[in-house]
Amino acid sequence: MTTRSAEPKTLAAIHALHVAELAKRWDIAPPSLLGPLGLSAETLAPPDARLPIVDFVRLVERARELTREQALGFYLGVEMRASAHGYVGLAAMTASTLGEALDLAQRFAVTRTDALSLHMERSTGEAALVVEEHADFGDARDVVLFALLYGIWQIGNALTGKKLEGSADFQMPEPAYFARFAHLAPAVRFNQPSNRLRFDDRLLSLPLLMADPVAKRMAREQCERLLEELASSEDMAVRTKKLISRSDGGVRSLEEVARMMHMSTRTLKRRLAEAGASFSALRDEEQQEAAMRLLERDDLPIERIAEQLGYSDVANFTRAFRRWTAQTPAAYRKSKVSG
DSSP, X not given: OOOOOOOOOEEETHHHHHHHHHHGGGTOOHHHHHGGGTOOXXXXXXXXXXXXXXXXXXXXXXXXXXXXXXXXXXXXXHTOOGGGGHHHHHHHXXXXXXXXXXXXXXXXXXXXXXXXXXXEEEEXXXXXXXEEEOSOOGXXXXXXXHHHHHHHHXXXXXXXXXXXXXXXXXXXXXXXXXXXXXXXXXXXXXXXXXXXXXXXXXXXXXXXXXXXXXXXXXXXXXXHHHHHHHHHHSXXXXXXXXXXXXXXXXXXXXXXXXXXXXXXXXXXXXXXXXXXXXXXXXXXXXXXXXXXXXXXXXXXOHHHHHHHTTOSSHHHHHHHHHHHHSSOHHHXXXXXXXO
């Protein structure tokens, strides 16, 4: 079985600087917050600087300790501006419509972080911007998700000049402090299958106040260059496998992954073949790993696990699991639970 990439997940370091700026509200100077962690404003400020997620988590924990405020994510979301996201933000804010802005954001988000990804889902009358987590944010998870989802909602309000209606879903449990801020946010649900902003799909056609075709083209060209640099530095099989896994423990189809990578299924299969890999083999590996993770939870029926992993019935799932481990799913679960 192929080993997962050991490279640490990162995000744009400028977001750590935003935490340091926010802490000033509680009279915490940036050197006092950053220094003990081996960070500085000078090292975080460059546009291409990246910070490992583990260091960002440590920063949030220290900021909470010094400020004695748990709800830092809401404050960060309130102050979020499109310009905070570099060329991706510039491309989005100069787009012609809200839908185009979100399309640009989901396409180029990977140039800002590999710890999170965005994709759009649409059904009859409704659209949703889904946030997938690809890293363990530990105690900083609520800060990251509130800052991102609430920040996107705030940016949408600013770019359209309207107060956008909608709702937000979070996979995490409701934090104890949320009641203090519930009136500031759209309708919110916790303990949901995915993290997402849900809204009427007619909002996608709203024009943006700062639409500028020339600026958008220039920003998009920069984003494309960054994407090309990223693609050349990361193996195609690694990139594909990251997207096969869903945040709810399930796996995606070839069509879904190709759409998220903005290429046809034929192109994706050809690119993988050039890298000496195949989608079916990568998906099989991910199904095995996901199955083992899910079976270690005793709150999920095996029928539900089979469904999440894309099997038509438990029998097919059992045959595949036997092929991987020489055990039935029930036997594997029993060995893990009893152990």
